[in-house]
Amino acid sequence: MRYLLLTLLLGFTFSAQTQSPYLKQLLKNTKPAIVARAQWAMQQSPQTITAFRCDRSAGGVHDFYSEGDYWWPDPANPDGPYIQRDGQSNPDNFVAHRQAMIRCSRVMGALAAGYVATKDNTYLQQALLHAKAWFEDSTTRMNPSLLYAQAIKGKATGRGIGIIDTIHFMEVVQALRIMEKAGAIPAADLAAIKGWFTAYLQWLTTHPYGKDEMNAANNHGTCWVMQVAAFARFVDNRELMDFCINRYKTVLLPAQMAADGSFPQELRRTKPYGYSLFNLDAMSTICQLLSTPGNDLWQYKVDKNRNIAKGITFMYPFVKDKTTWPYTHDVMYWNNWPVAQPFLIFGAAAFKNDDYYRLWLLLEHDPKVEEVLRNLPVRNPVIWM
Numbered sequence: 264m265r266y267l268l269l270t271l272l273l274g275f276t277f278s279a280q281t282q283s284p285y286l287k288q289l290l291k292n293t294k295p296a297i298v299a300r301a302q303w304a305m306q307q308s309p310q311t312i313t314a315f316r317c318d319r320s321a322g323g324v325h326d327f328y329s330e331g332d333y334w335w336p337d338p339a340n341p342d343g344p345y346i347q348r349d350g351q352s353n354p355d356n357f358v359a360h361r362q363a364m365i366r367c368s369r370v371m372g373a374l375a376a377g378y379v380a381t382k383d384n385t386y387l388q389q390a391l392l393h394a395k396a397w398f399e400d401s402t403t404r405m406n407p408s409l410l411y412a413q414a415i416k417g418k419a420t421g422r423g424i425g426i427i428d429t430i431h432f433m434e435v436v437q438a439l440r441i442m443e444k445a446g447a448i449p450a451a452d453l454a455a456i457k458g459w460f461t462a463y464l465q466w467l468t469t470h471p472y473g474k475d476e477m478n479a480a481n482n483h484g485t486c487w488v489m490q491v492a493a494f495a496r497f498v499d500n501r502e503l504m505d506f507c508i509n510r511y512k513t514v515l516l517p518a519q520m521a522a523d524g525s526f527p528q529e530l531r532r533t534k535p536y537g538y539s540l541f542n543l544d545a546m547s548t549i550c551q552l553l554s555t556p557g558n559d560l561w562q563y564k565v566d567k568n569r570n571i572a573k574g575i576t577f578m579y580p581f582v583k584d585k586t587t588w589p590y591t592h593d594v595m596y597w598n599n600w601p602v603a604q605p606f607l608i609f610g611a612a613a614f615k616n617d618d619y620y621r622l623w624l625l626l627e628h629d630p631k632v633e634e635v636l637r638n639l640p641v642r643n644p645v646i647w648m
Contacts, residue, residue, distance in 0.1 A: 285612045286648040292624060294380045297645065300629075301377025304370040305389055309396035311367070311403045315359035321420040322411040325404060327364075328421075329428055330356035331413045344417025350533030350594040352634065361428050365636055367393055368431040375438035376643040378445065387447035390438055395452060397435075398459040407463035409472065423472030424479075427486045429463075430640040433493040433548075436460070437646045440497055460494045464503060467491055477510075481528040482542040485515055489545045492552045508553050508560065515546065517565045524569070524577030534593035536581070537600050541638050543574050547606035548640075550613065551647055561613040575610045575619070582607070583622055596634045602627040605641035612648065 290297070313324050320328035332352040334345040374390040377383065396403045412425020439456060442448050448456070467473040468491070476487045488507045495503035519542070521527050529538035550560040550571050564570040581588045582601045593600070603626040611620035630636060641647065 286645060289608075289645055289648065290380055293628075293645070296628065297373075297376045297380045297643070300373040300643075301380070301386055304373035304377070305386070307366070307370045307393075309367075309393045309403070310363055311397050312360040312363055312405050313403045315363065317357040317359070319357065319414070319416065320411055321414070323406075325406045326411050327360050327405055327409055327428070328411045329358055329361050329413050329425060331415045331422070331424075332356065332358075334415045334418075345415050352595065358633075361431075361637065362633070364428065364431045367397060368434045368640065369636075369642065371438040372434035372643040372646060375434075375441045375646045378441060379645045384445070384447060387442045387445055390442060391448060391452065394435070394439060394442075394448075394456055399452060399455040404459070407459050408466045408470070421472070423475035424483060426467065426472065426476040426490070427483055430486050430490055430545075431637075433490060433640050434643060434646065436493050436497045437643075441646055457498050461498050461500075464491065464494050464498065464500065467494075468503070480518060481526075482538060482545060485519070485542055485545040485549070488515060489549050489552070492549055496552060504553060507549070508558065511546070511549050511553070511560060512563055512565075515549075516563070516569060516571075520565070520569045520574060522568060524573035524575075526574070530590055533591075534595065535590050536585070536588055536593050537596060537634075537638065539578060540582070540601060540604055540606075543578055544605045544639075544641065546571055546574065547609045548647075551605075551609045554613075572610075572614060575606055575614075578606070579619065579622070582626075596632065599630070599632045599635050602630045602635055602639060605639075605644065608644045609647070 312327055316324060317328055319330070320326065322328055330353075331345075331347075333347055333349050334356070335348050335351070335353045337343055337346045371390045371393050374386040377386040397405055409421070409426050409429065411421040412428050413422050414420050414425075415422070439448070443453060467487070468477075473487070476483055478484065479487070488510050491503055492507040495501075495507065519526050519528060526539055526542050529535055529542050532538050554560045561571055582604060585601065603623050607619045607623035607626075610616060611623060628642075630639065
């Protein structure tokens, strides 16, 4: 795909004044790849968390379960509680539920993008099968809570930090919005699916785990807002959308961004490059989700200086040429970043920036590394425009 996109760069000039003509240009440049992904997705049967069971889970068959990535057996006490190695993922931890969720996101996102590119309703009919399996069918559905996410052996049966795992439902929701607009979801199914997300929003905003995650001072707090914004928009919860707008303006941006546009909380981690990309992607997605002509988060500034544009300006040179990164290299997966980061495509549309768009086209659009996939919840930008 990268070589196809390279040829499309020739002669490209971004001149769109609104996202609608920009979407037209995006489809022109990427339609063959979109259709190829959609055809792959058509071959995928629904598979939910009920297909996988971990004996270490304190929950039931319908409860999402995962284990903290950076937790390992203690060499001094192999049968005792796990110890942390920040930034180093333990390959033996249970992540099958997360993988199933990512697969659902990839499939439904690709099918919805295929519909946007071709107007072929069969893509949406296939997507409905996956949505019903995850959110409606009593034998395969997931419970709308995350009580057992990112557990730690000997320490916790679940943690609020695990809420970040459901960022992969965002492209599912984007697909569902397209399906709803196209009339591709029967009324009873739509009510059931919206009921699931309404229940999940209730849990996210009232359970102690949800409140803990909302108050996280780094990318976890950002991703809480990003998810709640996406799900609230799907179920038309204006109150929660307004809450997320206010949270972005008064908490996320002022508390996390430094004067130079960097995110100090991410830079101090053992994977500062990957986390900086991830947090900027999440903040840009919030702007993409919640901006309106009368309340444009892309233009909102803190102290007349800090805004999302400054964050993109800070990271752009290090995406264009990673060798110029002046901070510590990531302890793992340094060679796997960057890919086609969402902040580049969303920023290109918001700021009419040719350079951002060209760079986005050049980067990898179909990463295979699991660590990259789990930190890249926006894979099909045509369903977001």
